[in-house]
Amino acid sequence: MCGRYANALSARQLTESFAARDETDGVQPNFNVSPTNIAPVVVIPSEGPLAGARLRTARWGLVPSWARDVAIGNRLINARAETVATKPAFRAALRARRCLVPATGYYEWHRADGARRGQPYLVRPADDTPAGLAGLYEVWHPPSGGVLATFTVITTTAAGGLEFLHPRSPVLLPQASWSRWLDPCVNDPEAVTGMLGPAPAGMLRAYPVSSRVGNVRNNDPHLLDPVVV
DNA sequence: CCAGACGTTGTT
DNA sequence: GTCTGG
DNA sequence: CCAGACGTTGTT
DNA sequence: GTCTGG
Numbered sequence: 474m475c476g477r478y479a480n481a482l483s484a485r486q487l488t489e490s491f492a493a494r495d496e497t498d499g500v501q502p503n504f505n506v507s508p509t510n511i512a513p514v515v516v517i518p519s520e521g522p523l524a525g526a527r528l529r530t531a532r533w534g535l536v537p538s539w540a541r542d543v544a545i546g547n548r549l550i551n552a553r554a555e556t557v558a559t560k561p562a563f564r565a566a567l568r569a570r571r572c573l574v575p576a577t578g579y580y581e582w583h584r585a586d587g588a589r590r591g592q593p594y595l596v597r598p599a600d601d602t603p604a605g606l607a608g609l610y611e612v613w614h615p616p617s618g619g620v621l622a623t624f625t626v627i628t629t630t631a632a633g634g635l636e637f638l639h640p641r642s643p644v645l646l647p648q649a650s651w652s653r654w655l656d657p658c659v660n661d662p663e664a665v666t667g668m669l670g671p672a673p674a675g676m677l678r679a680y681p682v683s684s685r686v687g688n689v690r691n692n693d694p695h696l697l698d699p700v701v702v
Numbered sequence: 703c704c705a706g707a708c709g710t711t712g713t714t
Numbered sequence: 715g716t717c718t719g720g
Numbered sequence: 721c722c723a724g725a726c727g728t729t730g731t732t
Numbered sequence: 733g734t735c736t737g738g
Contacts, residue, residue: 474711476721507721507738517711533738539709539715547708547736550721561708561716582721584712591722641711687722689738704717711721725736 474551474668475606475626475643477686478579479504479588479595480512480520482603484528487575490603491515491651493526500530504693506576508534508550515573519657526655531572535625536613537562538657543615546623552609554629554644558662563625566609568660573605573651574626577697580686581638581679592702593686594638596679598664605651607644607669633674643675644669 482490484499493515500513511530518527534546549562557563579599584590598604610624632642646654650668653659680699685691 474721476711478721505738509738535709537715539708544736545709545736548711551710553710558711563709565715580721593721625709689722703720705718705720708716721738723736723738726734 481577493528517655531622574608632672
Protein backbone atom coordinates (compact mmCIF):
# COMPACT_ATOMS: atom_id res chain seq x y z
CA MET A 474 0.00 0.00 0.00
CA CYS A 475 1.18 3.53 0.43
CA GLY A 476 1.18 5.24 3.81
CA ARG A 477 4.48 7.11 3.64
CA TYR A 478 6.60 8.44 0.82
CA ALA A 479 9.41 10.80 -0.08
CA ASN A 480 9.61 13.78 -2.41
CA ALA A 481 13.20 14.95 -2.74
CA LEU A 482 12.49 17.54 -5.44
CA SER A 483 12.26 21.29 -4.95
CA ALA A 484 9.35 23.26 -6.36
CA ARG A 485 11.54 24.34 -9.25
CA GLN A 486 12.57 20.78 -10.09
CA LEU A 487 8.96 19.65 -9.85
CA THR A 488 7.77 22.28 -12.29
CA GLU A 489 10.38 21.05 -14.78
CA SER A 490 9.71 17.33 -14.31
CA PHE A 491 5.95 17.70 -14.52
CA ALA A 492 5.72 20.69 -16.90
CA ALA A 493 3.58 22.51 -14.36
CA ARG A 494 3.21 26.14 -13.32
CA ASP A 495 4.19 26.59 -9.66
CA GLU A 496 1.32 27.81 -7.52
CA THR A 497 2.76 26.58 -4.22
CA ASP A 498 4.86 29.51 -3.02
CA GLY A 499 7.93 27.27 -3.22
CA VAL A 500 7.13 23.95 -1.58
CA GLN A 501 10.13 22.26 0.06
CA PRO A 502 11.40 18.68 -0.35
CA ASN A 503 9.99 16.25 2.22
CA PHE A 504 11.76 12.92 2.75
CA ASN A 505 9.09 11.61 5.10
CA VAL A 506 5.66 12.60 3.84
CA SER A 507 3.01 11.22 6.18
CA PRO A 508 -0.80 11.39 6.29
CA THR A 509 -2.14 14.88 7.16
CA ASN A 510 1.02 16.51 5.76
CA ILE A 511 0.71 19.25 3.16
CA ALA A 512 2.42 18.03 -0.02
CA PRO A 513 2.66 19.10 -3.66
CA VAL A 514 0.32 17.65 -6.28
CA VAL A 515 -0.02 18.27 -10.02
CA VAL A 516 -3.48 19.13 -11.33
CA ILE A 517 -5.19 20.57 -14.38
CA PRO A 518 -8.10 22.71 -13.18
CA SER A 519 -11.31 22.37 -15.16
CA GLU A 520 -12.06 26.06 -14.77
CA GLY A 521 -10.04 29.21 -15.23
CA PRO A 522 -8.48 31.18 -18.06
CA LEU A 523 -5.07 29.50 -18.02
CA ALA A 524 -4.53 26.14 -19.65
CA GLY A 525 -2.03 23.55 -18.50
CA ALA A 526 -0.82 21.77 -15.40
CA ARG A 527 -0.27 23.45 -12.03
CA LEU A 528 1.77 22.48 -9.03
CA ARG A 529 -0.36 23.05 -5.94
CA THR A 530 -0.35 21.85 -2.35
CA ALA A 531 -2.92 19.65 -0.66
CA ARG A 532 -3.34 17.72 2.57
CA TRP A 533 -2.82 13.96 2.41
CA GLY A 534 -6.07 12.21 3.35
CA LEU A 535 -9.05 12.91 1.11
CA VAL A 536 -11.91 14.74 2.80
CA PRO A 537 -15.12 14.32 0.77
CA SER A 538 -17.08 17.49 0.07
CA TRP A 539 -19.90 16.33 2.34
CA ALA A 540 -17.69 15.58 5.33
CA ARG A 541 -18.29 17.38 8.62
CA ASP A 542 -14.89 16.74 10.09
CA VAL A 543 -11.43 16.92 8.58
CA ALA A 544 -10.47 13.80 10.56
CA ILE A 545 -12.43 11.66 8.09
CA GLY A 546 -9.49 12.17 5.76
CA ASN A 547 -7.08 10.46 8.15
CA ARG A 548 -8.29 7.09 6.99
CA LEU A 549 -8.83 7.98 3.33
CA ILE A 550 -5.15 8.13 2.42
CA ASN A 551 -5.56 5.37 -0.20
CA ALA A 552 -8.27 4.35 -2.64
CA ARG A 553 -8.44 0.93 -4.26
CA ALA A 554 -8.29 1.04 -8.06
CA GLU A 555 -10.77 -1.84 -8.21
CA THR A 556 -13.51 0.09 -6.38
CA VAL A 557 -12.64 3.77 -6.72
CA ALA A 558 -15.20 4.34 -9.49
CA THR A 559 -18.13 3.39 -7.28
CA LYS A 560 -17.19 4.36 -3.73
CA PRO A 561 -19.19 7.43 -2.61
CA ALA A 562 -16.10 9.03 -1.12
CA PHE A 563 -14.07 8.83 -4.33
CA ARG A 564 -16.13 8.54 -7.49
CA ALA A 565 -16.82 12.25 -7.97
CA ALA A 566 -13.11 13.00 -7.67
CA LEU A 567 -12.27 10.15 -10.07
CA ARG A 568 -14.39 11.81 -12.75
CA ALA A 569 -13.32 15.38 -12.27
CA ARG A 570 -10.39 15.78 -9.89
CA ARG A 571 -7.52 13.46 -10.70
CA CYS A 572 -3.99 14.46 -9.78
CA LEU A 573 -0.41 13.25 -9.85
CA VAL A 574 1.46 12.92 -6.59
CA PRO A 575 5.16 13.54 -7.25
CA ALA A 576 7.32 11.04 -5.39
CA THR A 577 10.95 10.04 -5.33
CA GLY A 578 9.75 6.75 -3.89
CA TYR A 579 7.42 5.30 -1.31
CA TYR A 580 8.11 3.45 1.92
CA GLU A 581 6.87 -0.03 2.66
CA TRP A 582 7.30 -1.86 5.96
CA HIS A 583 8.03 -5.53 5.53
CA ARG A 584 6.96 -7.47 8.59
CA ALA A 585 8.52 -10.92 8.78
CA ASP A 586 6.45 -13.69 10.37
CA GLY A 587 5.98 -12.94 14.05
CA ALA A 588 8.17 -9.85 13.99
CA ARG A 589 7.10 -6.99 16.23
CA ARG A 590 8.28 -4.32 13.89
CA GLY A 591 8.65 -4.18 10.15
CA GLN A 592 11.78 -3.36 8.19
CA PRO A 593 11.19 -0.24 6.09
CA TYR A 594 12.03 -0.35 2.39
CA LEU A 595 12.15 2.44 -0.14
CA VAL A 596 10.53 1.57 -3.46
CA ARG A 597 11.49 3.82 -6.35
CA PRO A 598 11.80 3.81 -10.15
CA ALA A 599 14.86 1.79 -11.18
CA ASP A 600 16.00 4.67 -13.42
CA ASP A 601 15.65 7.21 -10.57
CA THR A 602 13.18 9.36 -12.49
CA PRO A 603 10.48 11.07 -10.40
CA ALA A 604 7.35 8.96 -10.01
CA GLY A 605 3.89 10.33 -10.67
CA LEU A 606 1.58 8.44 -8.32
CA ALA A 607 -2.06 8.28 -9.42
CA GLY A 608 -4.09 10.43 -7.04
CA LEU A 609 -7.42 12.13 -6.54
CA TYR A 610 -8.02 15.47 -4.90
CA GLU A 611 -11.03 17.10 -3.33
CA VAL A 612 -11.90 20.57 -2.15
CA TRP A 613 -13.48 20.81 1.28
CA HIS A 614 -15.17 23.74 2.95
CA PRO A 615 -14.62 23.49 6.70
CA PRO A 616 -17.54 24.57 8.93
CA SER A 617 -15.22 27.18 10.38
CA GLY A 618 -14.77 28.74 6.94
CA GLY A 619 -12.03 28.68 4.37
CA VAL A 620 -11.08 26.02 1.85
CA LEU A 621 -8.91 22.91 2.20
CA ALA A 622 -7.59 20.85 -0.71
CA THR A 623 -6.95 17.18 0.12
CA PHE A 624 -5.74 14.15 -1.83
CA THR A 625 -5.52 10.36 -1.79
CA VAL A 626 -3.21 7.85 -3.50
CA ILE A 627 -4.71 5.03 -5.57
CA THR A 628 -3.46 1.48 -4.94
CA THR A 629 -3.59 -1.69 -7.01
CA THR A 630 -2.13 -5.20 -6.87
CA ALA A 631 1.58 -5.41 -6.18
CA ALA A 632 3.97 -4.20 -8.83
CA GLY A 633 5.93 -6.92 -10.62
CA GLY A 634 8.66 -8.31 -8.35
CA LEU A 635 7.37 -6.60 -5.20
CA GLU A 636 4.93 -9.28 -4.10
CA PHE A 637 7.36 -10.32 -1.33
CA LEU A 638 7.03 -6.89 0.21
CA HIS A 639 3.29 -6.33 0.21
CA PRO A 640 0.25 -7.48 -1.81
CA ARG A 641 -0.59 -3.89 -2.83
CA SER A 642 1.33 -1.05 -4.43
CA PRO A 643 0.47 2.54 -5.29
CA VAL A 644 -0.24 3.12 -8.99
CA LEU A 645 2.74 4.69 -10.77
CA LEU A 646 1.57 6.30 -13.96
CA PRO A 647 4.04 6.17 -16.86
CA GLN A 648 4.96 9.62 -18.07
CA ALA A 649 3.19 8.92 -21.37
CA SER A 650 -0.18 8.83 -19.60
CA TRP A 651 0.25 11.81 -17.29
CA SER A 652 -1.54 14.31 -19.49
CA ARG A 653 -4.48 12.02 -20.17
CA TRP A 654 -4.83 11.14 -16.48
CA LEU A 655 -4.98 14.84 -15.63
CA ASP A 656 -7.20 15.89 -18.54
CA PRO A 657 -10.47 17.15 -17.00
CA CYS A 658 -12.24 16.54 -20.33
CA VAL A 659 -11.81 12.81 -19.79
CA ASN A 660 -14.62 11.83 -17.47
CA ASP A 661 -15.52 8.30 -18.45
CA PRO A 662 -14.69 6.15 -15.40
CA GLU A 663 -13.68 3.20 -17.56
CA ALA A 664 -11.27 5.35 -19.56
CA VAL A 665 -9.42 6.39 -16.42
CA THR A 666 -9.58 3.16 -14.44
CA GLY A 667 -8.00 1.49 -17.47
CA MET A 668 -4.80 3.36 -16.64
CA LEU A 669 -4.60 1.95 -13.12
CA GLY A 670 -2.65 -1.28 -13.54
CA PRO A 671 0.37 -2.51 -11.56
CA ALA A 672 3.84 -1.57 -12.72
CA PRO A 673 5.63 -4.30 -14.70
CA ALA A 674 8.60 -6.19 -13.28
CA GLY A 675 11.86 -4.31 -13.58
CA MET A 676 10.40 -0.83 -13.43
CA LEU A 677 10.92 -0.47 -9.68
CA ARG A 678 13.65 -1.35 -7.23
CA ALA A 679 13.26 -1.78 -3.48
CA TYR A 680 15.95 -1.62 -0.82
CA PRO A 681 16.00 -1.51 3.00
CA VAL A 682 16.35 1.90 4.64
CA SER A 683 16.90 3.14 8.18
CA SER A 684 14.20 2.50 10.76
CA ARG A 685 14.46 6.22 11.54
CA VAL A 686 11.86 6.76 8.83
CA GLY A 687 9.27 5.25 11.19
CA ASN A 688 9.23 8.41 13.28
CA VAL A 689 7.54 11.20 11.34
CA ARG A 690 9.77 13.77 13.07
CA ASN A 691 12.76 12.43 11.14
CA ASN A 692 13.06 14.16 7.78
CA ASP A 693 16.40 14.32 6.00
CA PRO A 694 17.94 13.10 2.73
CA HIS A 695 19.67 10.17 4.45
CA LEU A 696 16.28 8.51 4.91
CA LEU A 697 16.68 7.52 1.24
CA ASP A 698 20.04 5.80 1.85
CA PRO A 699 20.29 2.01 1.56
CA VAL A 700 21.16 0.12 4.74
CA VAL A 701 22.40 -3.43 5.24
CA VAL A 702 20.04 -5.71 7.16
C1' DC B 703 -40.16 8.03 4.58
C1' DC B 704 -35.92 9.56 7.73
C1' DA B 705 -31.37 8.58 9.94
C1' DG B 706 -26.95 7.60 9.40
C1' DA B 707 -23.09 6.24 6.92
C1' DC B 708 -19.99 7.28 3.41
C1' DG B 709 -12.83 4.26 3.75
C1' DT B 710 -8.44 1.51 3.53
C1' DT B 711 -5.23 -1.68 5.33
C1' DG B 712 -4.01 -5.61 7.92
C1' DT B 713 -4.73 -8.93 11.48
C1' DT B 714 -7.41 -12.42 13.81
C1' DG C 715 -24.36 14.52 -2.46
C1' DT C 716 -26.06 9.67 -2.44
C1' DC C 717 -26.88 5.12 -0.77
C1' DT C 718 -28.30 1.74 2.86
C1' DG C 719 -30.89 0.14 6.65
C1' DG C 720 -34.83 0.27 9.40
C1' DC D 721 2.40 4.02 7.31
C1' DC D 722 4.35 4.31 12.50
C1' DA D 723 4.48 6.37 17.19
C1' DG D 724 2.30 7.40 21.08
C1' DA D 725 -1.54 7.96 23.88
C1' DC D 726 -5.17 5.83 26.14
C1' DG D 727 -8.53 8.90 32.35
C1' DT D 728 -10.82 11.62 35.99
C1' DT D 729 -11.10 15.08 39.43
C1' DG D 730 -9.87 19.32 41.15
C1' DT D 731 -6.81 23.13 41.57
C1' DT D 732 -3.92 26.74 39.52
C1' DG E 733 -5.98 -3.68 22.15
C1' DT E 734 -7.35 0.44 19.61
C1' DC E 735 -7.56 5.09 18.28
C1' DT E 736 -5.41 9.62 17.04
C1' DG E 737 -1.99 12.59 15.17
C1' DG E 738 1.69 13.48 12.07
